[in-house]
Amino acid sequence: MRRLKPNPSLTHVLVVDDESAVREVVCLWLERLGYRCSRADSVASAAYLLKNQAFDVVTSDITMPGKSGIELLHLIVEEHPETPVLMLTANSDTQSAIQALTQGAYGYLLKPVQREEFLCQFTKALEHRRLLVENREYTTLLEWKVSEQTRAIRSAHEETIQRLVTASMYRDDETGGHIKRTGIGSALVAQALGWSAEQVELIQLAAPMHDVGKVGIPDAILRKPGKLTEVEYSVMQTHAVIGAKMLAGSLSPVLQMAEQIAHFHHERWDGAGYPERLMGEEIPKAARILAIVDFYDALMHDRVYRKAVPEDIVLEMIDKGCETHFDPEVVVAFLEALPAIRAVSVCEKDHELAPPTSFFPLMAESRMSEVDSWVGTL
């Protein structure tokens, strides 16, 4: 960092002394060198000046009528920690001068003050202040750079995740709106469950990756317009394990959570899900949250092969699924978060769908014949 030569006219000094002769001499020495000086004859008037403007250095007598220079020192140390204070004191009071040093004064001079000695200490005090200010500015700059870099890394991370999700969307019939809503909806349910802000943010980023494993499912199955055979259905189910493998081994907490969600989002509370047939608390909570949010959102919105299911029917299905399909605690949190989840649906609409013709119109030709099994591939 290049050092600029200090400009004396920009340096403002406060000279505090009840003896006007001392004040004037000190100011004369400084003003002749180009420094700006303000004068105060008591601690009270010095405190008033300090309240209204910044000073680079303060010189103060110790013994004055009213409050002592030590009290002024305390105020400056407390409220203006970058302003060095030089104490001026009578020869007989060296004890107070030493006390001042221990309480934060930069230096002290015995009266009668010698010009050379004063200017030497003054210059050092000024340099001390310059270093303190420079150090603070440097620290602020470093903190800003670190936070900028953290922000850039984070946004690159989020963008990468977004692109991964987008890539999987091209193969599936999921919509961008659904992907976004499952993230926000999971975050709202996690919040209702009392998760920390950090964990809530993680699930918001991780949940949209629940179906990335569908990129590994052959088109003939993934895009089959009719009902899947048993074998095809079991191939379709492998998207959970494929997704987990795609996301495994990361040091990123978001990807670690995403791996759990991808792997276990089709498990059921009663152990009848897939792929590991985990049961109850064995299923990671994040996957239990996404499972219900995904279920609700997928049914509540149109798909190219069917129309949205009315909400009362969806809620009835969730109620029926409580303690079989879904974790009952998560169901309660979901219902608590439902008004906010509905509001998200209003803001994050699907745009790219061809209009479906009727409620469950293609059910006969769609991949599944019954709602329950159809829901199994959500």
Ligand SMILES: [Fe+2]
């Ligand atoms: Fe899935």
Ligand SMILES: [Fe+2]
């Ligand atoms: Fe989904």
